[in-house]
Amino acid sequence: NFFANSKAMIAEAKHTALDSTGTHNFRRLELDMISALKERQNAVHAALCDSINTPNAMAELLALVSRTNVYIKDAGKNLNVEVVNKVAQYVSKTLRTFGLDGIVSDPIGFSGAEGGAAGVSVEDVAMPYLQVLSTFRDTIRSYAREGRSAQEMLALSDKLRDEDLERLGVSLDDREDGKALIKFIPAEELAAQRQAKIQQAAEKAAKKEEAARAKEAARLAKLEKGKVSHLEMFRQGASASEYGSFEDGTGIPLTDKDGQELPKSRKKKLTKEWEVQKKLHEDYLAEKAKGTIA
8 A cells, every 4th residue: 555655665765775876866756746745735724624624635635645656656766755755744644633543653654553662672573584584595505506497596586575474574566677665564464465366366277278178169169060071061961962963073063953053143152161161171181180189
């Protein structure tokens, strides 16, 4: 959600050494975003002055969040985190004004949980994360010594993201620049999201398999039609009693059962049917030669 993404980007900027680009990174996108923030702040203020019109105020906050998400997407790697920080803090502060129980020590987001880690040692907090890191390091070293493939290394990396860190409530969102965005999200929520993805993948695979079966059934049905030779198609079955004579070399009917010459329109229609059956029969013989059908 918006708060989780904002906190993750702010934390990343705080703990990552960034190379200076020599510019202030405050361009038209940032100017427009700050302008939108001020506009929404005024709109929220006006709504609250109007007999505390909370629904309108909330609508303005939602519009501000949507506008900020657009800015984040458009700015990409040139994102100015401070702009996002300003919006996130304003929205959080306003929501607390409406009575949502926020963590006072955290200026962004809101939660019913009480803050504080009194009596908890740094070792106790860090140990689960360090154990995951240590196990990952040990396995990577082992893979390297064994000459494992890059694909196996990547699979191990996926396991770290999808299983090990998920259990600790850590989400790594892959980004286009190759650097993951780190989020702290309840483990139960991450597990539910992962299960939903697995379910979607299973449904997609099932649909793909069903489509493949249907395609194969259609192919076999088409080949089944091709069993009958185009040279004999009008001499067999119900057609056998309809015609009196046939063209040499093709088997296309020339006369009806009474010996009357067939009209040109009828001959044209039968010729088209013959051409279709010829193609079907050739395909059938080709597949039979390959051994793909009995």
